[in-house]
Amino acid sequence: MSVDDLWLGYFSLGGDAGAVEVEAYLHGLMPLPAGQRDILAHAANEHLDDLTTRLRIPYARVVRPATPPTGALAALVKLLEGMEQEPPEQLIGALDAAAAALGVEATVHLVDYGQRALIPLRAHPRAAGGAVIAGSPVPVESTLAGRAYQWLQIVPDEGEGDGPARLWVPLLDGTERLGALEVRLSDTDDPGDPQIRRECRWLADLLGHLITLSTGYGDALDTARRLTPRTPSAELIWDLLPPLTAGTDRFMIAGQLEPSASVGGDAFDYALSHDYAQLAIFDATGHSMTSGLVTAAAIAAYRSVRRTGGGLLDQGTAIDDVVSTHFTDRPLFLTAVLADLDLSTGRLRYLNAGHPAPLLIRRGKIVKSLTAGRRALFGTGHQPVTVGEEMLEPGDCLLLYTDGVPEARDEHGDFFGVDRLSDLLRRAVAAGFPPPETVRRLIVAVMDHQHGILQDDATLMLATWDPHLGKLV
Numbered sequence: 001m002s003v004d005d006l007w008l009g010y011f012s013l014g015g016d017a018g019a020v021e022v023e024a025y026l027h028g029l030m031p032l033p034a035g036q037r038d039i040l041a042h043a044a045n046e047h048l049d050d051l052t053t054r055l056r057i058p059y060a061r062v063v064r065p066a067t068p069p070t071g072a073l074a075a076l077v078k079l080l081e082g083m084e085q086e087p088p089e090q091l092i093g094a095l096d097a098a099a100a101a102l103g104v105e106a107t108v109h110l111v112d113y114g115q116r117a118l119i120p121l122r123a124h125p126r127a128a129g130g131a132v133i134a135g136s137p138v139p140v141e142s143t144l145a146g147r148a149y150q151w152l153q154i155v156p157d158e159g160e161g162d163g164p165a166r167l168w169v170p171l172l173d174g175t176e177r178l179g180a181l182e183v184r185l186s187d188t189d190d191p192g193d194p195q196i197r198r199e200c201r202w203l204a205d206l207l208g209h210l211i212t213l214s215t216g217y218g219d220a221l222d223t224a225r226r227l228t229p230r231t232p233s234a235e236l237i238w239d240l241l242p243p244l245t246a247g248t249d250r251f252m253i254a255g256q257l258e259p260s261a262s263v264g265g266d267a268f269d270y271a272l273s274h275d276y277a278q279l280a281i282f283d284a285t286g287h288s289m290t291s292g293l294v295t296a297a298a299i300a301a302y303r304s305v306r307r308t309g310g311g312l313l314d315q316g317t318a319i320d321d322v323v324s325t326h327f328t329d330r331p332l333f334l335t336a337v338l339a340d341l342d343l344s345t346g347r348l349r350y351l352n353a354g355h356p357a358p359l360l361i362r363r364g365k366i367v368k369s370l371t372a373g374r375r376a377l378f379g380t381g382h383q384p385v386t387v388g389e390e391m392l393e394p395g396d397c398l399l400l401y402t403d404g405v406p407e408a409r410d411e412h413g414d415f416f417g418v419d420r421l422s423d424l425l426r427r428a429v430a431a432g433f434p435p436p437e438t439v440r441r442l443i444v445a446v447m448d449h450q451h452g453i454l455q456d457d458a459t460l461m462l463a464t465w466d467p468h469l470g471k472l473v
Contacts, residue, residue, distance in 0.1 A: 001047055009043035072199040074101040076206055088214035088221045089132045092123045095207060102199055103186050108171065108207070109138060109145055110179040112227045113238075113260040114447075115440045118145050118179050119224055134224045140440075144168050145180045150437045152177070154201065156191040165191040169200045173208040175252070176243040177436055181207065228261040233292035237267050240299050245436040246270070250343050250467045251277050254436035256443045257459040265291030265334075266402050266457035269299055271306060278306055279339040280315075281461055283355065283402040285332060294332050297322045298378065302338070312338050312351045312387055316375065319353075323379035333377040337400055346392035346465060351385065353378050356406070359422070360390065361397035364429040366422045370398075397435075398463040399425065404456035408446050416449045435462050 003026065007019040017025070017036055024030040025040075032040065068074050075098040082094025092108065099106040109118035117137035124133050140146035148155040148168035157166040169181040181204040189196055215222050230238070237257070245254045255268045265284030270277065280302055284294040301318040310318070315338050323334050335355040341348050350358065350370060354377040357369040373388025392398075401421075408416040424445050428438040439462050446458050 001044070005047070006040070006043060009047060010040045013039050013043055015039045015043070070101050070103065072102065072202060075099065075199070075203055079203070079206055079210065083210050083214065086214075088211075088218035091207075091210060091214060091221070092121055092132055096123070098203060099183070102203060103189070104200070105184040106203070107182040107184075108179065108211075109182060110171075110211070110221065110225050111140070111149060111177065112137070112225050114227065114258065115177075115256065116140055116444070117227070118143075118149060120182070121221070121224055132220050132224060137227070145182065148180045149177060150433070150440075152434050152437075154197050158191065165189070167191055167197065167200055169204040171204050171208050171211075173212040173243070175245045175247045175436075176208075176212070177245060178208050178211055226261070230260075231262045231289075233265075233289045234259075234261055234263045236289075236292045236296055237263050237265075240267060240269075240296055242268075242270060246272060247469070248272055248274070248343070250465065250469045251341070252435050252464045252469060253277070253279065253461060254439045255459070255461040256439050257457060258443050258447055259454050259457070263457050263459075264288065265295045266404065266459040267295045267299060268400070268459060268461050269302060270461075275343055277341045277343060277463065277465075279341070279398075279400065279461065279463060280336060281355070281400045281402065281459065282334060282336045283404075283457070283459070284334045287456070290327070290332065294323060294327055294334055294379075297326060298334050298336065312340055312349060313385065316351050316353065316378070316385065317382065320378045320380070320382060324381055327379070331379070333379040335377055335403075339398070339400075341392070341398075341463070341465060343465065343467075346394070346396070348390045348392055348398070349373075350388045350390070351375065352388065356401060356403055359399040359401075359418075360392075361399060361425065361429070362393060363395070364426050366399075366425065392465050394468065395466045396464075397429075398465075400461040400463070402457060402459040404454060404458035405442075405446055405460060407456060408450050408454060408458060410449050411451070416446055420445075420449075435464055438462060 003023045007022045015036055017032060025032045067077050078101050079094050079098040082097055083091060095106055108121045111118055117139055119137050120135035121132050122135060138145050140149055144155045144157050145168050148170050152170045155168040164187050165185050167183040169183055171179040171181045183200050185191060211221055244256060253270055257263050257266050264287040268281045270279045282295050282298055284291040298319045301322040302315050305315045305318045336353045337350060337355045337358055339350040351373045353375050357371045359366045360368050360370060370388060370390055373386060375385040376383050406416055406418045424442055428441050439460050442460055
């Protein structure tokens with residue numbers, strides 16, 4: 001291929017260097033900008049494609065290629081193999097090897113359980129076995145890392161000076177937000193390149209799954225997320241909770257409870273299938289370990305009946321039985337909302353045992369409280385009940401909460417109130433925040449109203465139904 005032929009191909013693709021400049025570059029006599037070099041390389045590659053055929057005679061035996069030493073597949077394989085029969089803290093070392101195969105460097109930033117800060121994790125330089133140390137927390141608010149976490153989007157960071165760029169990638173297990181992955185690119189990587197972004201997303205997604213999996217059999221990663229020690233009651237409740245966020249292509253649910261380190265009797269639960277979503281929120285009287293035990297027993301009774309196909313009335317009866325018959329030393333009661341949503345039609349059926357009425361949000365506004373389906377508190381014995389019904393419209397949201405949300409008081413005794421809750425919810429929906437970020441912001445507002453000290457547990461669940469919802473990320 002002559003230099004003139006190469007230059008003509010280069011020029012036809014939009015190259016702006018002259019033929020003499022191209023020839024000088026090929027002989028190493030002058031540089032070309034990176035973008036112009038890529039155009040020149042593409043012109044040469046197009047010529048090579050014309051010279052070589054991609055047709056091949058097939059073999060009878062299919063020979064699969066070996067795993068390449070570098071690239072996206074190599075990175076994912078190194079992450080998987082690096083965690084085989086390893087404790088959770090080994091994940092940092094496995095990530096280093098995976099990132100190297102991708103030609104980048106990466107650091108995990110896990111969100112604390114209060115969802116206020118992102119905590120960077122690093123391998124201990126003097127400890128064997130990959131022990132983990134937590135670095136200085138990065139605020140979720142007003143940082144690029146926090147923006148990736150809040151909006152579930154990859155956020156580029158060009159940095160300062162001539163150093164390599166970074167990408168902040170949301171760290172998820174399915175739809176459950178775990179934090180952000182900091183990816184430091186090589187000098188030659190373009191942070192706007194769609195392929196490098198896809199590969200970083202794949203790495204973060206697999207990493208998120210492995211974080212959740214390994215946390216089930218070790219404490220290192222879980223401990224790093226705790227900015228304050230948990231009470232025994234809070235430990236009991238958190239071990240019973242499902243993921244804070246989950247969803248399908250037409251339903252999304254997000255929840256949060258506070259104070260995360262000392263929650264007493266608040267909890268929530270749910271179960272999702274292709275056709276139905278079943279939801280429950282609980283609040284036991286009192287703030288002791290006994291309150292946590294009552295809630296734990298109620299969740300167990302609820303799940304036992306739900307998983308054998310029992311409906312709302314059967315679920316309510318089972319909860320009432322376990323609370324009234326197994327906690328007899330002193331009167332103990334439980335408020336709750338149990339709900340069942342048909343994801344094909346939007347038909348909602350619900351039962352309310354002395355709990356604050358769920359709020360129906362339509363087009364960003366609270367349009368009504370769901371006040372039907374009332375019955376006495378669980379623990380008072382069997383009582384006749386009716387099941388409430390409501391037909392949802394596509395895009396409707398349902399907000400369930402415990403009384404600790406509207407009854408949160410500041411130093412002047414002013415309640416947080418349903419009106420304030422409604423206004424904050426309307427603004428979050430108008431801003432387009434994803435459901436888990438909307439819930440986080442509402443809980444943060446409740447905590448800030450009481451300057452971080454709650455007189456009662458505060459729990460929120462936001463459920464969104466839309467047949468055309470699609471994927472969260």
